[in-house]
Amino acid sequence: MQCDSCSNEAVISQQYSGRHLCYRHHAADLEAKAKRSIRAHHWLVSGDKIGVVVTGDKRSSALLHFMKKLTEHRRDICLSVIPEDGCSGDSMSTVIQIATNFNIACMESLPTSSGSTFQAKNIQESSDDTTFTNQPGRETVSMAAFTKIAVAVTLEDIASGTLAMFLRGSLEALPQAIAEESRAIPVMSPFSTIPAPEVEIYWDGLGYEIECPPSSRIPDIFNDRVRTFLEDYNIRHPATNHALLNLGEQLTVGKGVLLAEIRGGDPVPGGVHGMCRLLREENGNGT
Numbered sequence: 001m002q003c004d005s006c007s008n009e010a011v012i013s014q015q016y017s018g019r020h021l022c023y024r025h026h027a028a029d030l031e032a033k034a035k036r037s038i039r040a041h042h043w044l045v046s047g048d049k050i051g052v053v054v055t056g057d058k059r060s061s062a063l064l065h066f067m068k069k070l071t072e073h074r075r076d077i078c079l080s081v082i083p084e085d086g087c088s089g090d091s092m093s094t095v096i097q098i099a100t101n102f103n104i105a106c107m108e109s110l111p112t113s114s115g116s117t118f119q120a121k122n123i124q125e126s127s128d129d130t131t132f133t134n135q136p137g138r139e140t141v142s143m144a145a146f147t148k149i150a151v152a153v154t155l156e157d158i159a160s161g162t163l164a165m166f167l168r169g170s171l172e173a174l175p176q177a178i179a180e181e182s183r184a185i186p187v188m189s190p191f192s193t194i195p196a197p198e199v200e201i202y203w204d205g206l207g208y209e210i211e212c213p214p215s216s217r218i219p220d221i222f223n224d225r226v227r228t229f230l231e232d233y234n235i236r237h238p239a240t241n242h243a244l245l246n247l248g249e250q251l252t253v254g255k256g257v258l259l260a261e262i263r264g265g266d267p268v269p270g271g272v273h274g275m276c277r278l279l280r281e282e283n284g285n286g287t
Contacts, residue, residue, distance in 0.1 A: 012201055015238035023205040030202050034066055034190035043148065043188035044070075044077070050188075051082040051107065051146040056094035058212045059152040062203035063191060067150060068102050081106040082149070097210055146185055153189035154196040159234075159241035160227045162248035167226065193245060 001010045003022035010020035021029060038044050052067055054060045064081065071077045081099040083092055083106065099106035191199050203212070234240045 011205070012198060014198075016242060023201070026198070027202055027205065030194055030198055031066060031069075033193050035070070037190050037193055038070075038188070041188065043186070043190070045147075046076040048077045048147045049080070049145060050077065050148045050150055051080050052104075052150045053084060053152070054081050054095050054098055054106075055084045055152075056098065056213055057152075058200045058203040059154060059191070059196060061098050061208070061210065061212055062199050062206075063150060063152040064098060064102055064104070065203070065206060065208075066190065068104065079104050080146075083107070094210070094212070098208075101208055101210065148186050148188050150188045150190065152191055152199070154191050154199055155194055155241045155245060156196050156227065156230070158189075158192050158248065159244040160223065160230050162244045163230055164223055164226045193242070195241070 001013065001020050002008070003010045003025055004020050005025045006022060008022035008024070011023045012026050013020050019029075050067065050071075052060075052064050054064055064079075067079055071079060081095065081102075081104050083095045096106050230240065230244075
């Protein structure tokens with residue numbers, strides 16, 4: 001099948017748009033959508049210190065690549081890698097390998113009582129003692145030093161979370177309706193309008209020789225059934241996920257930042273929820 005924008009072979013067919021794209025045009029389309037989401041939610045401002053949650057899977061790795069590409073020429077924005085909560089062993093090795101490839105400091109949790117401080121992993125030697133730079137750092141830092149946390153949440157995560165909250169009858173608990181006072185730091189999800197398979201194809205075409213394990217979630221029967229139902233329904237009605245995304249955002253306008261947690265199905269198992277909890281505790285907002 002030929003790309004709609006050139007004569008190259010298409011690598012993806014977007015059912016919801018009817019477009020067929022080669023890798024080059026697919027990558028351009030994905031990055032344009034992610035940038036549009038960032039602009040729409042004002043997720044990127046001068047002086048930001050962004051912690052990118054990396055689990056070692058394709059989606060979070062793709063997010064790190066995108067954020068690096070987006071900010072590499074900006075001295076006013078700094079990136080750091082945050083491994084998922086409880087990451088260790090082979091998973092931690094994969095996260096460090098990914099961070100090394102991008103030459104970005106990887107924060108390593110310390111055995112403190114609150115767990116709310118992180119230490120930059122020594123990916124390579126550096127004489128720079130600055131805590132947040134686009135070079136590997138060496139300092140112990142507070143999670144509260146971050147101005148944003150970026151997570152690799154995709155369209156399916158938002159859509160299934162929104163539908164699940166409707167079925168539970170708890171609209172105030174919609175993934176998008178996270179009250180500002182319950183989070184000490186905004187959470188950004190540039191891939192929230194992009195289907196997961198498109199994100200994974202984007203990563204596959206980047207050419208990094210890194211073995212990325214499949215993404216995982218906390219097992220939850222209710223949420224798993226919602227996702228299965230939605231996947232089946234979306235085959236017949238390709239615009240369903242986008243409709244749920246739009247509906248959720250319309251219902252929660254002005255109620256907070258987009259997606260800090262999908263209850264029972266956090267796309268970063270133990271990670272986003274755990275980090276937000278630590279941020280609340282550190283700022284005296286925890287219970």
